[in-house]
Amino acid sequence: MQKITPFLWFDGKAEEAARFYTSVFKNSKLLSVSRYGEGGPGPQGSVMTVAFELDGEKFVALNGGPNYTFSPAVSFVVNCETQQEVDHYWQRLSEGGEEIQCGWLRDKYGLSWQIVPTVLPELLQDKDAEKRKRVMAAMLKMVKLDIEALKRA
Numbered sequence: 001m002q003k004i005t006p007f008l009w010f011d012g013k014a015e016e017a018a019r020f021y022t023s024v025f026k027n028s029k030l031l032s033v034s035r036y037g038e039g040g041p042g043p044q045g046s047v048m049t050v051a052f053e054l055d056g057e058k059f060v061a062l063n064g065g066p067n068y069t070f071s072p073a074v075s076f077v078v079n080c081e082t083q084q085e086v087d088h089y090w091q092r093l094s095e096g097g098e099e100i101q102c103g104w105l106r107d108k109y110g111l112s113w114q115i116v117p118t119v120l121p122e123l124l125q126d127k128d129a130e131k132r133k134r135v136m137a138a139m140l141k142m143v144k145l146d147i148e149a150l151k152r153a
Contacts, residue, residue: 006076007060009068010109014061017109018050024092025054041065075104075112082117083147089115090144103145117147 010017015033022028031051036042042063050061078093080086090099093115096108103115123135131153138153139145 002058005058005060007062008070008111009062009064011066011069012063013109014050014063015047017111018052018059018061020109021054021059022052024089027056028052028054031058070106070110070112072100072104072106072112075114077114077116079116079118086115086117086145086147089113099143101143102139103142115145117145117150119147120145120150123150123153 008014008017018030022030029052031053033047033051034049036044036046036048038044040048042048042065047063049063052059052061078089080089090105093107093113094105098106100106100112103120104112105115106112120135120139124132124139126132126135134153135150138150142149
């Protein structure tokens with residue numbers, strides 16, 4: 001059993017969001033849907049929580065109402081081996097959302113994501129201080145990260 005499970009608060013769109021996220025990531029699926037009962041804070045029979053997996057990691061989405069919204073203070077990092085992966089996740093997760101900077105985006109539900117090539121931490125920790133500086137400068141100019149451009153820096 002997974003020790004820690006992200007629990008995401010939505011305003012009526014928990015099931016829609018879970019279906020969207022499971023369509024984006026391989027090895028993903030809806031696990032269960034629970035509904036509000038009589039006397040619950042939500043309308044009886046409406047979706048309360050949706051348990052789902054993204055690439056084998058469990059999540060729960062809650063229809064908790066408008067009281068809370070997502071903030072970039074919490075984000076999910078998607079580690080990508082190839083530019084094709086970067087492009088796929090960037091395109092899908094930014095649909096209807098907002099492209100930000102340095103590989104960050106906010107999806108149409110307000111959740112923040114970082115789409116990061118796995119080579120980036122290696123480049124930013126290179127022994128050559130000038131190379132690290134060039135890579136950082138290149139990254140800061142990008143919206144979606146470009147692996148070849150980072151390597152050239």
